[in-house]
Amino acid sequence: xxxxxxxxxxxxxxxxxxxxxxxxxxxxxxxxxxxxxxxxxxxxxxxxxxxxxxxxxxxxxxxxxxxxxxxxxxxxxxxxxxxxxxxxxxxxxxxxxxxxxxxxxxxxxxxxxxxxxxxxxxxxxxxxxxxxxxxxxxxxxxxxxxxxxxxxxxxxxxxxxxxxxxxxxxxxxxxxxxxxxxxxxxxxxxxxxxxxxxxxxxxxxxxxxxxxxxxxxxxxxxxxxxxxxxxxxxxxxxxxxxxxxxxxx
Amino acid sequence: xxxxxxxxxxxxxxxxxxxxxxxxxxxxxxxxxxxxxxxxxxxxxxxxxxxxxxxxxxxxxxxxxxxxxxxxxxxxxxxxxxxxxxxxxxxxxxxxxxxxxxxxxxxxxxxxxxxxxxxxxxxxxxxxxxxxxxxxxxxxxxxxxxxxxxxxxxxxxxxxxxxxxxxxxxxxxxxxxxxxxxxxxxxxxxxxxxxxxxxxxxxxxxxxxxxxxxxxxxxxxxxxxxxxxxxxxxxxxxxxxxxxxxxxx
Numbered sequence: 001x002x003x004x005x006x007x008x009x010x011x012x013x014x015x016x017x018x019x020x021x022x023x024x025x026x027x028x029x030x031x032x033x034x035x036x037x038x039x040x041x042x043x044x045x046x047x048x049x050x051x052x053x054x055x056x057x058x059x060x061x062x063x064x065x066x067x068x069x070x071x072x073x074x075x076x077x078x079x080x081x082x083x084x085x086x087x088x089x090x091x092x093x094x095x096x097x098x099x100x101x102x103x104x105x106x107x108x109x110x111x112x113x114x115x116x117x118x119x120x121x122x123x124x125x126x127x128x129x130x131x132x133x134x135x136x137x138x139x140x141x142x143x144x145x146x147x148x149x150x151x152x153x154x155x156x157x158x159x160x161x162x163x164x165x166x167x168x169x170x171x172x173x174x175x176x177x178x179x180x181x182x183x184x185x186x187x188x189x190x191x192x193x194x195x196x197x198x199x200x201x202x203x204x205x206x207x208x209x210x211x212x213x214x215x216x217x218x219x220x221x222x223x224x225x226x227x228x229x230x231x232x233x234x235x236x237x238x239x240x241x242x243x244x245x246x247x248x249x
Numbered sequence: 250x251x252x253x254x255x256x257x258x259x260x261x262x263x264x265x266x267x268x269x270x271x272x273x274x275x276x277x278x279x280x281x282x283x284x285x286x287x288x289x290x291x292x293x294x295x296x297x298x299x300x301x302x303x304x305x306x307x308x309x310x311x312x313x314x315x316x317x318x319x320x321x322x323x324x325x326x327x328x329x330x331x332x333x334x335x336x337x338x339x340x341x342x343x344x345x346x347x348x349x350x351x352x353x354x355x356x357x358x359x360x361x362x363x364x365x366x367x368x369x370x371x372x373x374x375x376x377x378x379x380x381x382x383x384x385x386x387x388x389x390x391x392x393x394x395x396x397x398x399x400x401x402x403x404x405x406x407x408x409x410x411x412x413x414x415x416x417x418x419x420x421x422x423x424x425x426x427x428x429x430x431x432x433x434x435x436x437x438x439x440x441x442x443x444x445x446x447x448x449x450x451x452x453x454x455x456x457x458x459x460x461x462x463x464x465x466x467x468x469x470x471x472x473x474x475x476x477x478x479x480x481x482x483x484x485x486x487x488x489x490x491x492x493x494x495x496x497x498x
Binding site: 009010011056058076077080083084087088089090091118119120121122123124126128 | 258259260305307325326329332333336337338339340367368369370371372373375377
């Protein structure tokens with residue numbers, strides 16, 4: 001048995017999320033079926049994060065165990081050949097020790113959320129960003145976001161379906177910057193609650209439009225109440241960008 | 250009669266090009282039909298460049314004449330409302346003097362060509378870049394490209410369907426740079442021949458793979474013969490990025 005770590009890029013649009021679902025296609029199902037076609041083995045994919053329906057990944061980290069010997073590069077090529085034409089690509093593949101776990105060994109997760117802030121509808125970036133026509137003040141969004149950085153009870157920003165044992169998490173980074181008519185929000189933490197990034201971004205968009213004052217985000221956090229949530233941002237702007245492991249980088 | 254200059258962004262994938270075609274949908278047809286729906290007038294769209302089927306634009310410049318008075322911002326909003334759900338967006342609209350012409354007043358055109366250079370197939374950038382799996386040497390490509398800069402007979406890089414009176418053009422810029430696993434080729438000239446950018450990029454890809462030596466691009470240029478063309482790059486990597494006019498910028 002060999003443990004292979006995969007780095008996976010995918011377009012989330014056609015999927016019901018990364019994790020296997022009873023009611024629709026998932027990235028996990030695609031990769032497990034490709035692995036079965038390549039190896040003849042029934043494998044289970046484990047991943048650093050679970051992404052919602054429509055959320056994208058630039059570099060999700062996953063692992064699977066395979067009995068047959070494979071050179072990592074050959075496995076990568078064979079999986080990609082079987083994954084076509086689904087918009088899922090294995091962009092890295094390496095052998096890891098048996099105690100390395102894509103989810104449990106992961107010590108950091110980073111997301112980017114992409115907003116296009118302009119009057120005109122999106123063309124090339126349709127399904128790749130959240131389109132907001134009203135002008136956003138990115139500086140005010142960044143200032144407000146800093147109230148969420150640190151160790152807090154994030155109940156306000158947690159989905160009712162969240163399976164985490166505790167709503168207390170440490171948010172390491174929540175940066176908002178404008179790049180032309182794009183606004184990029186970068187979030188990093190050891191782990192996130194279900195819907196946490198989209199919930200934080202939704203509230204930041206209200207601050208950016210002036211609907212919420214800069215202090216209102218801190219008040220929503222302190223409320224520890226899902227009813228204090230302003231807005232949950234749509235999935236198409238969200239990208240899983242990095243999983244960090246000890247002794248990497 | 251008022252002349253309106255439009256700045257247009259579009260995803261070229263579903264279109265048979267910018268210009269009206271007898272056999273399929275075009276960007277011109279979409280905008281003319283939207284303008285008719287808004288104004289009740291039959292208008293003709295003129296554009297800085299003609300793009301092939303599948304080629305994208307980030308900021309194509311066009312103009313049309315309208316009899317009814319319109320505030321530019323209202324016209325922009327009304328056109329965008331009628332253009333939905335086609336992937337065409339009016340991102341700028343301004344009134345110009347009657348002698349301003351999107352095509353004939355244009356003194357500079359810029360294109361970008363995007364290559365993703367990696368083993369894995371594309372997911373999020375599918376249809377937005379040319380996927381080349383074999384490693385490319387961007388420095389060699391840039392060096393070879395400089396032989397094309399200047400005033401030359403570009404017959405080798407000209408489509409058989411090109412309607413330009415002369416194959417002699419002045420290429421102001423042809424820069425190749427690597428950004429991670431992306432290779433970006435930036436081309437600027439007063440005007441280009443039909444297929445010129447894609448023909449130049451196709452040959453540069455052969456230099457990048459080592460199939461052609463650095464000097465071979467100069468030899469192909471000197472041949473002044475379409476048969477000396479190495480390869481015509483596919484349309485999906487090409488973006489029209491800028492049209493320049495006197496007294497702008």
